[in-house]
Amino acid sequence: MKELWCWRCKMEIPMLDEEEYAIAHKLYGEALGRRKPGMTREESFKPMLNYYKEVTGFEETEPNAIMHHRIAQYGPPCENCGKPYRTPKASFCAACGNKRENKNE
Numbered sequence: 001m002k003e004l005w006c007w008r009c010k011m012e013i014p015m016l017d018e019e020e021y022a023i024a025h026k027l028y029g030e031a032l033g034r035r036k037p038g039m040t041r042e043e044s045f046k047p048m049l050n051y052y053k054e055v056t057g058f059e060e061t062e063p064n065a066i067m068h069h070r071i072a073q074y075g076p077p078c079e080n081c082g083k084p085y086r087t088p089k090a091s092f093c094a095a096c097g098n099k100r101e102n103k104n105e
């Protein structure tokens with residue numbers, strides 16, 4: 001877990017590393033399989049939401065938001081402003097326009 005600026009939420013938010021993400025993703029799939037008529041979205045996704053809270057201490061209510069809070073989706077922090085590059089392959093910082101110098105891809 002690491003707090004990173006989220007480009008979609010426009011705020012710093014706890015993001016999951018690959019190990020944590022794999023578990024959250026599995027719980028997400030199970031929640032989809034568990035859904036039945038009459039069951040609320042929150043009920044079916046409870047184990048996943050609880051897992052995210054356990055790891056991050058953040059009470060998220062939207063499962064889809066958790067699915068995009070994955071560290072590996074973003075690049076490293078910008079050398080200029082500290083916000084993460086929008087993707088691992090981005091060549092510019094979307095926040096400040098800084099040109100990325102060394103892309104280690």
Ligand SMILES: [Zn+2]
Binds near residue numbers: 008010065069
């Ligand atoms: Zn977000």
Ligand SMILES: [Zn+2]
Binds near residue numbers: 080
């Ligand atoms: Zn920047």
